[in-house]
Amino acid sequence: MSVDTLSSGRTRRGFRDLPVPLVVIALAAFIYVTAALATGQANQISLTGLSGLLQRTVALGLVGLGQTFAILVGSIDLSVAALISTVAVLASYLMQGDAGMIVPAILACLVLALVVGVINGGLVACWGINPLIATLSTGLILQGALAAGFTYLGGRVAPEFQALAYQAPFGVPLPVLLLAVLAIVAWFVLAKTRFGAHLYAVGGNPDGAKLAGLRVERFVLAAHVIASLGACVAGLYLAARLQSGTPWIGRDGVYDLESIAIVVIGGTALSGGKGGVLGTLAGVLLFASLDASFNMFGVDAFLKQVLRGAIVIAAVAVYAVRNKGHVA
């Protein structure tokens, strides 16, 4: 690479210039439309069909938004699945079908998520514990406490709360709107605020960020709190959707690993400092289209898992090629 072409700024880099989210969304659309046409279920490409598809993205999307923050600062959160279960169980236990308890239950869940996030962030940022180990452990502790405390299904959410998950103003399901709003907020924070810029700096080069005068630990901590809050909202959504929380709801959904997978598919670097929430949304959309297509084809779930794994590997390989030649 010669200096002349570079000093003129960004050079054409062929396919490296295509934004990742667009490519992934196009791929998702291609898979979905092909499946619908091939199986003669063209009705899936209607407003109803599509809103059904989007509905599938909500839970994983909410977790993924939070996970994006954790990964952007160079950390990771494996405790989200356990937190989702805990929140779902806690919400239904506190509500016991009583509409008056909706707000207190939500508040309690948010406080719990805050505490878990602070603990995760504290372990990682202040004590310097490897994030895989730290968050795996907090997740195990949550899961264990859950198993010990709720051997039977304790309660159900209020019907009014449950209704929220099924409302669809203007034909768009309310949970999809919620995901959209939170995604826009997350994008705004990352792209437009100082806080966001600092998260990128901390993830991209922690030593450099410290020397630039940033208090690195605070940003890692904040990112973990955001990751936990994302899991909390996902847990509340699942509780509403399913009437009551079960202690294995998070684990069965594999929300910990799948949230990491969609973040990576979306082009966010596991090493931190690169990526964003648009990619994560594209990633979750790809997974949802895949699920829907397999349902249309009526293929069994094991093959679906194989294909998901293959897509993650392919995505990482493609990004590795794209980044070749970069000094990082």
Add this chain to the structure above:
Amino acid sequence: MTAVLEMRGIGKAFNAVAALDAVDFDCRAGEVHVICGENGAGKSTLMKVLGGSYRPDAGEVLLDGKSVRFLHPREARAAGISIVHQELSLLPFRTVAENIFTGMEPTRWGLLDRPRMQDRARALLQRLGSAIRPDALVADLSIAEQQLVEIAKAMLVDAKVLVMDEPTAALDDRDARSLLDLVLRMKAEGVAIIYISHRMPEVMAIADRVTVLKDGRRVWTRDRADVTVNAIVTAMVGRELQDFYPARSPTAPGSPVLEVRGGGNAQLRDIDFVARAGEIVGVAGLEDSRKSVLAQALFGDAPFTAGQVRIDGQPARLRSPREAAAVGIGYLPGDRKREGIAPRQSVRDNALLTLQAMAPVLSSPQGGARSRPEVDQSLNDMDVRAGDFGQEIATLSGGNQQKAIIARWLMQEPRVFVFVEPTRGIDVAAKAAIYETMRALANSGRAIVMVSSDLPEIIGVSDRILVMHQGRIAGELPAGAEEGAVMRLALGVAAATVAGEMAS
């Protein structure tokens, strides 16, 4: 002119090892003050104290005559101390403007003010004489341009004191020269510049004053006019350069220990040479001369496919490192971190590595009959300096790691030592210790083959010099040969042509 910055009696110790000991330092506005010192002399530690990364154990820092105490780099930065770091601290996937403003982004109504970032970044880069676009990705810039961005980042706050830690280390000559112009321009603007460098021509070109640090102490501070390159080097090393290499053995070399006849493989041809007991044979050559392949061939890593090797007169087969070690060849690899040490294992375990590797599979992990005191004795004989031989070897200095690797082989009692780039990345004082060790090994009746790219080292240490060119031995020179003679052989220029050119 009064000093903008004054550091008085700075002391800093890590685990009871003094990194800085009562260092005085000052820098005036509009001055370039160069700090010289070998690796580990305390230059970077001193700058980290100044930059707020370390808190000093003793002494005080005065800025404009007022005592300051920084608890975090941000405080030093806010006080007008900017540091251009040796390792680039940039974010490759962010734009130039985003990088320059890291940590000090301008905001408008709480939001990032990107237009203002772009404008100010452009203005800053122009002031530095560069046309880099503020919206370019850092990953797309050359190293020289990244260095400029790093400087722009440091200049963002109105720096009173600008510290540059080996800024030209990664630059080629042309870029280095324009960087020096830039330094002079900032000096003219009245910035106090602290400049750390190893490159003597550069130091002599831009310094107003020079301070030499050695072992955490200040040796002296002098005006440019009173300084010579030789004086700086002498102060850094603490001895005259001619005393640097150990005296050659007074006795003539003994019988041949290693003989190679007609050795060759895919990359080597017609290798014929002898190394005698008590002799250090230097192997010189340029990067593409395949001199390191010769070392690998001797150690069975890239075995000879033709020719004969004899050790102490007995034919030897060297088809793998294991066979080579078994017949009495010891090997000190060139890439110490990758091939030499097991970084997370203890010094003692590293010293035992070869013994353990050569011992029967089911023998005790302590390396058969070797007891711990014996290992420690061997390490002590090599003068390996470690607080405790149980500590991780990665915590030792390069020189001590090198000595531990030699100790590993000593217990195997090899007849021949192959040293590859034995002093690469080792500071000057440790180099001298390694040379002395090599000489002592030779004097004890072993043959040493030293492959090195460091020409003064080849000439200063070797008893004979083999010069390689394109996979063959181009010629042999006696001890103390001229650098020019070695270089001519290495370049493959026949002696006759050179003589002819000189005559014409």
